[in-house]
Amino acid sequence: MSLFGVELDFNNVVAIVSVTIPVLAFVWEFVVIRRKRLGYRFQMDVLATDSTHAPSAAVLSQLQGRNGLLNEPSFVLVRVENAGWRPIEASDYLAPPTSDTGIHVLFKDRRVVGMAVTELSHPVLGPFFVTVHGDVAQETPGFGMGAQNGAGLIRLPRVTLNPGAHYKVLAVLERSSGIPNTPFPAPEFQADLIGGEGPPFAWSRWFARLKPARTEAHTFASRPALAFIGLLAVAVLLQAGLTLFWPARPAPLDCVGGTLRLQGSTAFAPAVTEAAKEYARLCEAKGAKVVADEGSFQGSGEGIAALEKAGADAGISGTEGLGDRVSFTDGPADGSHPQVLPRPIAYSLFTLVVNQDAKVRSLTLQQIRDIYALKITNWSDVGGADLPIHLVDRHRGSGTRGALEQRVLKGRSVPEAGVDDCAQLDRNKPGVCEVDSTGTLLERTASIPGALGYSEAGSVTTGGLVKLRIDDMPPTLEGVEDGTYPYWQTEYAYTYGEPPADSIAAAFLRYLTDQGGKDILREYGNRPCSETEYPLVCTPT
Known part of the structure; x- marks a missing residue:
């Protein structure tokens, strides 16, 4: 596979993926979802009358409201934070321009009895919730409680939050509807951010306008980032396994494609x-x-x-x-x-091959020349079986045939074929046929009783054939090099x-x-x- 003209193997692809995944994870985690990210977390949502409480906690079930004892009182602690890497400003909250409230928290089947801001990451956040006029402290217009469509409501102001800043609100609630002594529906956090740039950069608004993210304590990374990290781990393990167990073999320097x-x-x-x-x-x-x-x-x-x-x-x-x-x-x-x-x-070693039914394993150089001169036509004339000799030759132009004629027959040609197909040979009479390849020659010689052929020595693997010795010398390279074996060719x-x-x-x-x-x-x-x-x-x- 090639990319921009560069050849890539599987290891290269895995390496590229290993680099790309963390880059994408960083861009996603710190550029996209963390550009402006309003995070929230319900750190507590419990009943005051929980039966697992110690007896000394019974006082919680006797909480008083304006109308007497609270009905199934509960406590909710909500944390709001800037989980991104850019400040969240008052104008970033999606709300009507005339409204001072930026966040609504709804509690179905419950009514908010009271609430308080219990923790601020910095005291400068205090005036967003409570203002003091003279000696009188009062809640800001955007901060308060009420009801909306039958559900309890907490209104939170458009708080300006630097990256990492947070605040917590503790609320006391009681049951207002629903089946008694059944779990309450989960609270609902309603908010949105607009952010983004002006008209020239409207394309970038999708980076900034994101839904609020529910966060968790000790959060390591978002789910998409965790998925990227998992893919990275798989890629690294895969590449390490390939390196250890299937190491890449680079092409030698003198390779040409x-x-x-x-x-x-x-x-x-x-x-x-x-x-x-x-x-x-x-x-x-x-x-x-x-x-x-x-x-x-x-x-x-x-x-x-x-x-x-x-x-x-x-x-x-x-x-x-x-x-x-x-x-x-x-x-x-x-x-x-x-x-x-x-x-x-x-230089290659050649050999004469004979069908094993001929009962011949060695011939003199002169006997071979006489056979190809058609002076000897039966194997019994050289001490073999009473079988006519059938010569299986290669077509003219064959190098194997040329080597036989040059080095064994002293320049004399092999006899011309009498039939077009070796299958047409009369098995009771001597004859000559020709074939077009070494493989076919070996097959025909092995299948025709009394057949004699020739081939490259290393090609003789077919059963039913005998490699003939010449003057009692076997076909070996050593025999060629010391001059005792004649059938070879460059x-x-x-x-x-x-x-x-x-x-x-x-x-x-x-x-x-x-x-x-x-x-x-x-x-x-x-x-x-x-x-x-x-x-x-x-x-x-």
Whole structure:
């Protein structure tokens, strides 16, 4: 995933979220809801006749009003505070301009008998509630008690409150309606703020105009802020877990992204395909993808033809090179190909394979040449079973076939096919057929009694086949290097022109020859050219 041209992996996204969440929480908590925030809290709302009180509290149930004993007397203590970070001024209260009252507190089914301001955060708040004229103290016009729609009412004035300032009001009430000895409905706090800026900044009023917030003692943060903090904790734990248990693997410095297409030799395909998968995995963070599957590898000759066509279609000319295609061949490509450039990659080990029903495990070099010259046509002639020899060959242009003709048959061609399909061979007579890939050759050789074929040694995993020894020498790299085993070939990588140094084709070739790719080639029975005495020649020493 990319953002503004920057590649992001999952860890990057979690890190961004981890930073964004606390920023949003801060903005919400201290810029939005705390711009102007009128908070309130009912710190007490209890019956004076609560049965859990001690006997000495019985006097509370005998509170007197103007009309005698109070009916189910109760006490309410309400705290009003500025819970924001800007001052609340008298003009901020939503009320008619002529009214001195900014807050109403309603008590359904109760009547307010008396009240008093019991605590002020600063004495300067006192005149908002009581004024003294001469020796007479009286409540301010905005402060008082009464009734509204049958409910008890406390009116609180438009008190100017600095951030953190508060006051408390204690009220005594009695039941005025409702079912006796049942709980009273919760008190209702009615107030609102307007705040905001003038017309040029009307858009900002939503920051300031907020409903009063019910607060709690020792409040840590608002619910939205707590949600943000919870998300932050989850993000941090997730990122920590990924770091500990799934550490990010940054792409190596020499990785190049893009899509690379590989083609060519079917014999060399398994090793190259595995190396391509590993390169794509290592360079995934750079966006590297490699198209390399069975459909991509149709043979050495077909690979060269496809590479030349791709270069021509792309209009490559001059010193330019195609940077997204590589074709592999077993040995140098046949014919003249002036636009493509070879690079030796490794030398590969090949083997003759025979159907196990032939009862043959070793042939001399001369016997092999006689078989392909059709001088020997039955396995019994070389000490094997009485079965006709069926030659399963690759199509012309195959590098594996070319290596057999060059290194084992002394430059002589294999015989031409007598049928179009190996299934058409007469099982009772010797014959020759051709197939288009190493995999198909191995399958046909394993299924036809008396069949003889050839392939890259590491590809022989099919049951029912025997790797033939040549002059009693098994197919090994050691035999190739000491000159006792003849069937091998140098594998070449071809590019259309010189690929740009920063292209994925050039990067993959570097990986294949000088980095981890050569270990994969070795696993498949190949000898990387970088391990030979003359890498640019890449022949056994």
